[in-house]
Amino acid sequence: MxxxxxxxxxxxxxxxxxxxxxxxxxxxxxxxxxxxxxxxxxxxxxxxxxxxxxxxxxDAGVDLDPGVDLDPSVEVDAGASLDTSVEGHGHHVSGDMLGGLTAATMRAVHLDRVxxxxxxxxxxxxxxxxxxxxxxxxxxxxxxxxxxxxxxxxxxxxxxxxxxxxxxTAPLHRLLIPPTHHHPATLVGGTAVVETSVVDDTFGRARYATNAAPLLIDIRTTGSPITKGSRVRIIRFDAAQNVYHVESA
Incomplete structure (x- = not known):
């Protein structure tokens, strides 16, 4: 048995x-x-x-895109800064497209809030x-x-x-994090950190910290080139070019 x-x-x-x-x-x-x-x-x-x-x-509740309602001038950083530029010029387009595609995918499947x-x-x-x-x-x-x-x-x-x-997860997605509204007027006067290797009058991106996920914004400067990791102050927004003008902070 x-x-x-x-x-x-x-x-x-x-x-x-x-x-x-x-x-x-x-x-x-x-x-x-x-x-x-x-x-x-x-x-x-x-x-x-x-x-x-x-x-x-x-519980890695990574808020990659916490429902940030942005103007077209502000890009939501999907949590991975893909800086593929070479000395500030040239091959940054593919990295920007990949970052935007990643953020869109995260939003589509509700990983931006859930x-x-x-x-x-x-x-x-x-x-x-x-x-x-x-x-x-x-x-x-x-x-x-x-x-x-x-x-x-x-x-x-x-x-x-x-x-x-x-x-x-749709009901949970609607309940978790209320949308945070950011407009150019609210960013002007604030500070950000340069993400690309250099910022000049033709190229540059920076990470703008918020109380949720940071924003990745396009920036320009008319002064001396600013290197990666430097803190900059946003002085105005150029709606025609869809970029923020900054100065070294």
Whole structure:
């Protein structure tokens, strides 16, 4: 009897593992395990005594774009300053486009306001359930678990999970952070930090700090070139060129 119970337990465990790590279930189960571990660590850090580790801050609620209602003159920094310029001129266009695309993508899926850990947990849940149901109810009858097939099915499941997560987090997205209004008039007189390698009369960008995510703005100066990391004062806004004129602070 004991031998039979052990054998049944081994076969049951093996069947469970085969279900969890077959075909497109493999990446879904790995992601689910990672997210579950992060949630448990986060709960441990929040509710258990401090054993010298300081409580890991796993909830990376990165407000990449906290609903900032901006004029076209103000760009929202998506959290990654992609300075691809070479000595202030030339190859900064691709970096600007990539940064704008990243910010737009974050806003589209609600990662601009919803905390990363909350969003990732919901995505992992949808992704795992979708992968399990679609694979065992439909895909397994039509596809072989080859590498290429599993890759395509994984992409399909991930896209559907992103859409479901986006709509599920819509109420939370509206409630979390109220929009902050910034206009050229409110920025003039403030200070910012130069982000590009140099600022002159033809090129330059700076990071303007706010009480939420910082803003990345285009700046110019008619004085001596200002180097990266310098603090500048915004003196006026040029609506025709859509840039801010600054002086060294």
């Amino acid at each position: 004991t031998v039979l119970l052990v054998a049944d337990g081994v076969s049951w465990s093996r069947a469970l593992l085969e279900h969890l790590f077959v075909g497109p279930m493999l990446p879904a189960s790995i992601l689910g395990a990672i997210v579950l571990a992060l949630v448990l660590i986060s709960l441990l850090g929040a509710f258990s005594p401090d054993f010298g580790f300081g409580g890991p801050d796993v 905390p990363l850990m909350v969003w990732l947990t919901m995505f992992a849940l949808f992704y795992w359930v979708l992968s399990y149901v679609l694979w065992f109810e439909f895909d397994v009858h039509h596809y072989q678990p080859t590498l290429w097939t599993c890759a395509l099915l994984t992409i399909r499941n991930a896209v559907i999970a992103v859409v479901l997560t986006r709509f599920t």
